[in-house]
Amino acid sequence: MNSDMKKLLIMLVLGVVISLQASAQESRVTLSYPVGFAIGDLSDYVKPTSFRGIAIDYRKMISENVGVGLSTGWNVFYEELAYDTYHFENQSVSGKQYRYSNHVPVLFNAAYYFKPRAAVNPFASVGIGTIYTRRNTDMGQFTLEQEAWNFALAPEVGMLIDVANSFATSVSIQYYNGFQAGNELNEPQSYFALKLGFEL
Secondary structure, eight states: OOHHHHHHHHHHHHHHHHHHHHTGGGEEEEEEEEEEEEEHHHHHHOOSOBOEEEEEEEEEESSSSEEEEEEEEEEEEEEEEEEEEEEETTEEEEEEEEEEEEEEEEEEEEEEESOTTSSEEEEEEEEEEEEEEEEEEEETTEEEEEEEEEEEEEEEEEEEEEEETTEEEEEEEEEEEEOOOSSSSOSOOEEEEEEEEEEO
């Protein structure tokens, strides 16, 4: 994760925290650990499950059942390939290949909570915005870096489970559907995330 991505994520998290302090009793903030599963072009590039990431969802409650806000996070997919000869544009390079694909969604979201007063509260949400993708292919001294900002839709279903007063755990699955970008990574960059978290 380069310095620009870190700065972006820090600014977004600070914005969420400030908003939370301003309206703590009327907001929901969920911090989650997302396990990512690549699909489509992303899966063609790097197949293993992503166990590196973080997600944060902030929602301002405008009614008992409806919240709107901001979601962000970070997932990195990684794969090490065996020693072989790989072709890059007009050249061939032999060696082990290391592949990294970083994804930072920045989404406006809306959620509906079906049973806000129950111990188990199912919800459904949808996010709309963008996903920043940076893909690095490393072989020895050779590095190929590609970047893209994909328009994205991200539906999600899950549930909150009350554990104690003002504390709940959460489990959900979200589909990050990154559309075709028309730049360095012109194919859609999409993945599922199983999110395990807790509500602050």
